[in-house]
Amino acid sequence: MLVALVVLGLKAVAYLMTGSVALYSDALESVINVAAAVAALIALRVAARPADANHPYGHTKAEYFSAVAEGVLIVLAAAAIVREALPALLNPAELPALSGVAGLGVNLAAGVLNAVWASVLLRQGRALRSPALLADGRHIFSDVVTSVGVLLGVLAAHLTGQAWLDPLLAILVALNILWSGWRLVRESVGGLMDAAVDRETEEKIRLAMRLHGHGALEMHDLRTRHAGSVTFIEFHMVVPGDMTVQEAHSICDRLEDAIRAGTPQSSISIHVEPQEKAKHHGVLVL
Numbered sequence: 001m002l003v004a005l006v007v008l009g010l011k012a013v014a015y016l017m018t019g020s021v022a023l024y025s026d027a028l029e030s031v032i033n034v035a036a037a038v039a040a041l042i043a044l045r046v047a048a049r050p051a052d053a054n055h056p057y058g059h060t061k062a063e064y065f066s067a068v069a070e071g072v073l074i075v076l077a078a079a080a081i082v083r084e085a086l087p088a089l090l091n092p093a094e095l096p097a098l099s100g101v102a103g104l105g106v107n108l109a110a111g112v113l114n115a116v117w118a119s120v121l122l123r124q125g126r127a128l129r130s131p132a133l134l135a136d137g138r139h140i141f142s143d144v145v146t147s148v149g150v151l152l153g154v155l156a157a158h159l160t161g162q163a164w165l166d167p168l169l170a171i172l173v174a175l176n177i178l179w180s181g182w183r184l185v186r187e188s189v190g191g192l193m194d195a196a197v198d199r200e201t202e203e204k205i206r207l208a209m210r211l212h213g214h215g216a217l218e219m220h221d222l223r224t225r226h227a228g229s230v231t232f233i234e235f236h237m238v239v240p241g242d243m244t245v246q247e248a249h250s251i252c253d254r255l256e257d258a259i260r261a262g263t264p265q266s267s268i269s270i271h272v273e274p275q276e277k278a279k280h281h282g283v284l285v286l
Helices: 002-018 021-047 062-090 100-126 131-160 165-191 200-211 245-262
Strands: 217-229 230-238 266-273
Touching: 002 021, 002 100, 021 100, 021 165, 062 131, 100 131, 131 165, 131 217, 131 266, 165 217, 165 266, 200 217, 200 245, 230 245, 245 266
Parallel strands: 230 266
Antiparallel strands: 217 230
């Protein structure tokens, strides 16, 4: 939140120094970063709560709500940018003189700070498997790309004297952050809708099942989903009818350890079935 406020302040100063509509749009996007940081903090605090009677699977999905909220804020910001830039594009006004290059330099400093912070958020988001941190990091990185484009465009507008380039660039910024917002919402909705894990993660799970499932006759009906940093995995395991509960439980323990070694922070449920429940087709057969 502190970094977002500092960046917003720098970009606001850059806009006031130049009068550029494109720099105004860049500063407005930073308002989203402040709001997104607040939403992410709230979501992370809620997600950290342990499971309770009303939420037996925990509160980890709360992280997805912050990403959805960030996507909505992006749409609102894009609309505000277009509202400001469209009249200027239809009736281009003469660009105010740049205060040297100081205004662009201030905006560049904000972009560099954002780039460093985005890398920190992305690294920590991957390490903690946090949708909220990853969403924030990806959005801030898109903000960095926007800032670079804005700087080049504003400089080109002043060098060529083509005032229409400035509001046109602002509209392009709005389209870019709309795309960023769409990606955030799409990924977050996938988590809320219990989308399955990616192909690479599923193959790790299946490999662990094949290598460490000896003693079982068959495993089928593998289902997976993400909820924040936790991966939920469930499947059916067929064992001989005369196998003891202790022996079946030992296989389950071995499988759970092997799966968690490749997929940390997993919640695993294994349904043990007798031999007559085997399917023998379209399934993982051992």
